[in-house]
Amino acid sequence: MARCLELAAAAAAADEVPVGAVVVIDGGAVGEGRNRVEERRSPLAHAELEALQQALAAVGEKRLPQAVLYSSLEPCFLCAGAILHARLRRVVFAARDPKFGAVRSLATLLEDARLNHRCEVLEGLGADASAELLRGFFRGKRGS
16 A cells, blocks of 8 residues: 555646555556556556556456455446446555445445346545545645
């Protein structure tokens, strides 16, 4: 999670919403990313998607059933869908996202019994540090 928070801080320094993500297989990082929505002018440039794309390229497969994704923020519906399609084993996230979170806040998509794949979910690791990065970023945007 420490690397996720470093990536989130780098995103904030680039005037992006501070989110970082890392994909780990067998204890080693195979993909990482940070938000690049503004830089790429794309709503698809989320940290989790960037990390997943790098991991898939590194492994040379379309699925990552042995992988764990760490994220500094609860994945949104877009990212949760990609996580399910990639068949990840586990997702670990720091802070909840009450406005877009699809894992705990607005839905429990990764554990929905109606779907053909489900992930283990762990939350809260690094939550305070992630929440503080987010608060500071948005406080700066609001000018207060």
